[in-house]
Amino acid sequence: MPKLSLRQVITLGVALGITLPALLLGSLVLKERHERELALRIGEPMAQYAQLLSSAMAMPIWNVDKAVAKQLVDSVMRNPDVVELTVMDEFGNVFVSAEENTRRRGTVLRQQRGVNLDGRPIGMVTVALSTARIEQQWWGDFAQLGLALLAQVGVSFLLVFLLVDRRVVRPLYKLQLATAKLARGELEQPLDWHRRDEIGSLALGLDQMRAALGALIAERDIKNADLRQELHDRLQAEEALRLTDAKFKAIFHASPLAMTVSRHAPGHPIVDINDAGLRQFGGSREMRLGQSHGLLWRRARDQAHALEVIEHTGEIKGFEAWLRRIGDQAGDEDDNAILCEISGRMVALGSEQLIILVLEDVTERKRAAEMIWNQANFDRLTGLPNRHLFQERLEQEMAEAAREGRSLALVFFDLDLFKEVNDTLGHEMGDVLLQEAARRLRVGVRQNDLLARLGGDEFTLILSGLADIGDVHQIVQDALERLVEPFVLGGQQVHISTSAGVTFYPQDATLVETLLKNADQAMYAAKSQGRNRYNVFTPSMQDAAQKRMRLINDLRVAMAEKQFSIHYQPIVDLRTGQVHKAEALIRWRHPVEGLVSPADFIPIAEETGMIVELGDWVFREAVKQVAAWRRTHHPQFQVSVNVSPMQFRNEGIDQASWLAHLSAMGVPGQGVLVEITEGLLMDAGHNVSGQLQVFRQAGIGLSLDDFGTGYSSLSYLKKFDIDFLKIDQSFVRNLTTDPDDMALCNVIIVMAHTLGLKVVAEGVETPAQRDLLAAAGCDYGQGYLFARPAPAGEMPFALPMAGLNRP
Ligand SMILES: Nc1nc2c(ncn2[C@@H]2O[C@@H]3COP(=O)(O)O[C@H]4[C@@H](O)[C@H](n5cnc6c(=O)[nH]c(N)nc65)O[C@@H]4COP(=O)(O)O[C@H]3[C@H]2O)c(=O)[nH]1
Structure with missing residues (x-):
């Protein structure tokens, strides 16, 4: 059903409310009047006519007097409503009749009545009347009534409409607009309404409601704003809390250090343990949660101690204790245990006291530190x-x-x-x-x-x-x-x-x-x-040490300033007294100290490495000298050069350049003897052997210095193809007094000869020593008896062997 506006409903209502009763009532009145008219103007005359004719026709019919009958009929036919009038005899034949067909319109009513004579039926009268004239008149009345009604309804409707529209519909519409405004929340403008009727009251109420609503809304808005702010704040706080919580969780679990949270209550149940903690101590989170923290400790007393510290100070720092993995037995001294550095604190969360511990596995670090410490210490x-x-x-x-x-x-x-x-x-x-x-x-x-x-x-x-x-x-x-x-x-x-x-x-x-x-x-x-x-x-040692330091410095200066020279000491053939050999001995003329003994500065030169340069210089000088002596004195002249073990080590000798120097000087290898010590030979080092081999291949002879003071090992003599043995002067010194030394010298000489080596006796100072050595078969002698080491120019080439006592 279409939705109707209030105006339409009211209009319809007024229209129907006025029109319908008027129409209904009018219709009823008209109908009743119409029926009365019908009865009065049709029914009654028709009955009268039938009655009248039935009695009036008896005689004419009897007398067959049609004229009278006709007169009677015509008089009745004068009624404009009579349509037909028929009189029949007793045989049913039409005695007389009249008919006016033009009047035959509308409803035609008939009535028959018998014609009796003396109680005997002799005919029948039929009267038919048309209602058309009455109905026409009725319809005219009806139309009049309808028009009157219509006018009345129209006026009423107009009045009601105007009234309703002005007094109800419009105000209502205004109210509707106002409520629509209210509905839209436009509450600022008051309702401009001054009527005192119900709608006015309603409007007033509505305006009050608007005002109240406005106030309420304003209040609500304030509250809403507050609520929104509160909500916003709370959401923010919640978000912050959530973030903090998430952050805490993330940090807690992402922490590479094991962390536990336990309740400070009997048994210290674990409330939380991070992933690193599970990795470190084993077990699942489900298993660990609720478990006593004591299960993590290897020794209960460590835990008790840690708890005591936390209880008293609220925290613990850098406490070291052994903790255990899942499956370890308490107190086990196994490798599985973890040494932890424990830090943590007690925190209050609501009514609960929680202990948060960071358990850093320092086992490896400690071990490494210990190892490093051991290595360092x-x-x-x-x-x-x-x-x-x-x-x-x-x-x-x-x-x-x-x-x-x-x-x-x-x-x-x-x-x-x-x-x-x-x-x-x-x-x-x-x-x-x-x-x-x-x-x-x-x-x-x-x-x-x-x-x-x-x-x-x-x-x-x-x-x-x-x-x-x-x-x-x-x-x-x-x-x-x-x-x-x-x-x-x-x-x-x-x-x-x-x-x-x-x-x-x-x-x-x-x-x-x-x-x-x-x-x-x-x-x-x-x-x-x-x-x-x-x-x-003693303090004097300090002086000696200082002197030594000075010597080192001076030696450096001496190297730079070439304060060295070479003295030569002849090596005398004990059989002939001839001098075809000499030993080169370095000398240092100190600008202040005067001559410094090689025994004092060679060890320092060795310690400081300066020996390499020094030895090189001696070799070159000695080669130059032997070249000269080979020319001037004897073509086979040979000079011994002391070569320190230090020179052999660490590639101190540039052998190629030494050999080059020899050939540059025109001196064959045989012109030089390299004097080495026993200690050097005993070094099985490949390097030293190789260098000796190079010398040998170049024809350079090898002489073993200070023989008898060290290991005196014979095997080395053979192995390294030594040419000369030099008996240390300490044996020679006591030759005449100590029979043991004499015996030793004898043994050395015999042994050397057996191995094909020549023997040089060092430190020969007396003719007796010389004689004994000569008698023992010693090949050469060297010592103050013959000559002290002296500059090359003072070399004595032939020495009188006066008093030589050969067996
Ligand atoms: N008491 C006594 N001593 C005698 C006698 N005859 C010679 N001497 C000394 O005995 C030492 C023999 O040399 P060395 O045993 O090779 O012992 C040498 C040698 O090992 C070393 N040396 C000398 N010059 C050089 C050198 O150029 N290079 C190297 N590496 N060492 C050298 O210094 C050491 C000491 O040399 P110097 O003082 O010249 O001492 C020399 C020499 O002067 C004697 O009859 N009685």
Whole structure:
């Protein structure tokens, strides 16, 4: 059904409300009037006519008087409503009739009535009347009534419409607009309404409602704004909280360090454990959550201690304890346990106290640190503390001794001849020797003392808490005695000795450096005083050390300023007295000190490496000299040149250039003898052998210096194809007095000859020595008896062999 507006409904209602009752009522009235008219104007006349005719026609019919009958009929026919009138006789024949067909319109009503004469039916009268005229009249009335009604309805409708429109519809429409405004929330403008009727009240109410609503809305808006702000703030706070929570979770789980959160309650159940924690301690989160934190600790007392610290201070830092992985037994000393550095704190969360712990696995770090510390502080070979730890400990011990007002002794040990063993038997044997020496030194060391290896063959001992300084002498003496015992290296017995230096704190020095220097100087003094002994530091040693330092500096200057020269000492043929050989001996004329002995500066040149340059210079000078002597004196003249082991090591000799120099000087290899020491030969090093081989191939002879003082090993003589043996002057010196030395010289000479070597006796000072040597078959002699080393120009080429007592 179409939706109708109020105006339409009211209009329709008014129209229907007025029109329908009027029409209904009018229709009823008209109908009733119409029926009355019909009865009055048709029904009654028709009955009268029938009645009248039935009685009036009796005689005419009887008398068959049609004229009378006709008159009667015509008189009735004068009624304009009569349509037909028929009178029939008793036989049913039309006696008389009249008919007016023009009147036959509308409804035609009929009535019949019998004609009786004396009670005997003699005919029948039929009267028919048309209602058309009455109906026409009725319809006219009806139309009049309709028009009147229509006018009335129209006016009423107009009035009602105008009234309703003005008083109801429009105000309602206005109200509707107002409510629509309200609905749209336009509440500012008040309703302009001044009527006092119901709609006015409604409008007033509506306006009040608007005002109230406005106030409410304003209030609501304020509240809403507040709520929105609050909501916004809360959302932000929630977001922040969520982010914080997410961040915390992310950090918690992404942390590479194991973390646990446990309740501070009996059993300390784990509330949370991060991924690193699960990786570190094993197990699943489900398994770990709720589990007692105590299950992570290897020792309950560690946990108790940590908890005590947290309870008292609220936190714990850098606490170290062993924790265990899943499956480890409490208290197990297994490799699986994890050393953790534990930090954490107690936090209050609501009514709960939580303990958050960070359990950093430091097992590897500790192990590595320990290893690094060991590497940094201990000598790998001997397992003794190294120089670094030694120095640290020395400083500590000195500080402690100072606090307690007591002394300590510092001892330096240096193995004599270690270098020789190392060079001779190889580094492996050298290492074994060092290990064994360390073991022997350790024997006499008390718990409070510190034995360290400074490097190479240097050991040091800190003797602290000395009751009596005299004890030190005994301790050091015992150590030296233990070290002089033979060492068995690779099945071979080796003898070494040790030199030691002792100094005291605070008597000799109060500074670490000075104390170290003192011990070194005392040891150095012991070494230079013949080894296998110890010296206690004295201030004069300091002078010696300073002198040595000066010497080193001066030597450098001497090198630059060419302060060296070469003296030659003849090597005399003991059978003929002829001089076809000489030894080149370097001399240093110090601008202040005068002549400095090679015995003093060669070792320093060796230590500092300057020997390489020096040796090279000597060789070249000697070659020049031999070239001259070969020309002027004897074509076979030969000069021995001392070549230090230091020169052989580290490619100190430029052999190609030496050989080139020889040929440049026109001197064959045979013009030079290289004097080497036994120690060098005992070095099985490929490098040294190779160099010796090169010399041999060039025809250069090899002479073994100081024979008898070292190992005196015969096998080397053969192996290296040595030409000359030089018997050390220490044997020659005692030849006449010590029968042992004489015997030894004899043995050396016989043995050398057996091997095809010539023998040179060094340090021949007396004719008796010369005679004994000659008698023993010694080939050559060298010594002050014949000539002291002197400049080349003073070389005596022939020496009188007066008094030579040959057997
Ligand atoms: N008491 C005594 N001594 C005698 C006698 N005859 C000779 N001498 C000394 O004995 C040393 C012999 O030389 P060396 O054993 O090779 O011992 C040499 C040698 O090892 C070394 N040396 C000398 N010159 C050189 C050199 O140019 N290079 C190297 N590497 N070492 C050299 O210095 C050492 C000492 O040389 P110098 O002082 O010249 O000492 C020389 C010589 O002067 C004597 O009858 N009695």
